[in-house]
Amino acid sequence: MILQITAVTAGLGLVIAALGLAVLRLLRGRSIGVMLTVVAVVTVTATLAGVVAITIDMIIDGHPKNVVLTVVVVGGLVGVGVAMVVARQVVAASTTLVGAVEAVSPSQDYVPPPGRLPAELETISRALDQAYERLREGRERERALEGARRELVAWVSHDLRTPLAGMRAMVEALEDGVVDDAATVRRYHGQIGVEVDRLSHMVDDLFELSRIHAGALRLSPRRVGLGDVVADALAGVEALARAKGVRLTGEAGPVLPVYADAAELGRALRNLVVNAIRHTPEDGTVTVRLVADASTARLSVADGCGGIPEDDLPRVFDVAFRGEAARTPGPDRGAGLGLAIARGIVEAHEGAIAVVNEGAGCRFEIRLPVCDPAT
Known part of the structure; x- marks a missing residue:
């Protein structure tokens, strides 16, 4: 008798499980609530099928048999109902979390949804909070770098124009013969050399800074x-x-x-x-x-x-x-x-x-x- 009960229950369970897996495969792109409901229905159905099969096959008959079947059916309905309620709660929590993410604008931070979420969704919410915090810090660093870049361009433009203008004036004076005494010519040559060194150092610094900002400093x-x-x-x-x-x-x-x-x-x-x-x-x-x-x-x-x-x-x-x-x-x-x-x-x-x-x-x-x- 025990072997018969085990064989019948296992056989029905395997058939229902296979059907459930097939349904889940077809619904893999649907809501998690639907998938949870299918899982609950498969579990309850497998249990009920085994109980019903054994009840019918056993000697139980008449009123006791009807009572057993009624209890089994009611229990199955209660199990499916509870599964559907849990599925709705999970779907509602997921929808709330999605709404909180969609409410984030480029100028705002992520605000976790109010109330308690299931543990897994709460973990996802904390991860999203940390991710948005890193994004915010990244945007702030980007703005700071952009401001620094603009300031650098302004400074360097000024510092380049000033020595270049001076060197151009001295070179033109030398070329036009405006300056011809040896002492002034030597002084002009020396000053041009100093300005060239300054510009060379400035270019070296710019190159070094660009490597640092680009993460290319080896x-x-x-x-x-x-x-x-x-x-x-x-x-x-x-x-x-x-x-x-x-x-x-x-x-x-x-x-x-x-x-x-x-x-x-x-x-x-x-x-x-x-x-x-x-x-x-x-x-x-x-x-x-x-x-x-x-x-x-x-x-x-x-x-x-x-x-x-x-x-x-x-x-x-x-x-x-x-x-x-x-x-x-x-x-x-x-x-x-x-x-x-x-x-x-x-x-x-x-x-x-x-x-x-x-x-x-x-x-x-x-x-x-x-x-x-x-x-």
């Missing part, structure tokens, strides 16, 4: 000692400091090695030191300090620029920022790209760069992770 990191990087940077700017009448000092304690591209990191440090020299008055001091703890190396450059207005501090590393209100540029000024390049290089090393007002000037600080002693 580093060749290796274990390096920051003391050597500092020494090389100070040696490279010593002539500029002497010409400006600014004293350069360096202070360094025992520092663990860092994993970095020595050439690019040295360029970032030189940009900071050159910036400090340019904005420190004659007979002032620029101090480079190097300290470290177990996990972080801190490289700071302190100058005597007189400080930066608090409102300008967040913009110091923006492209083409010069802070004219606090820092009057001199004839040796750059294109305002040095600090932006320094930030890009430091961040490419997974470090951080910041600036604060301190004493008679300000202090720029680079933070880099030190190498694991075990590596």
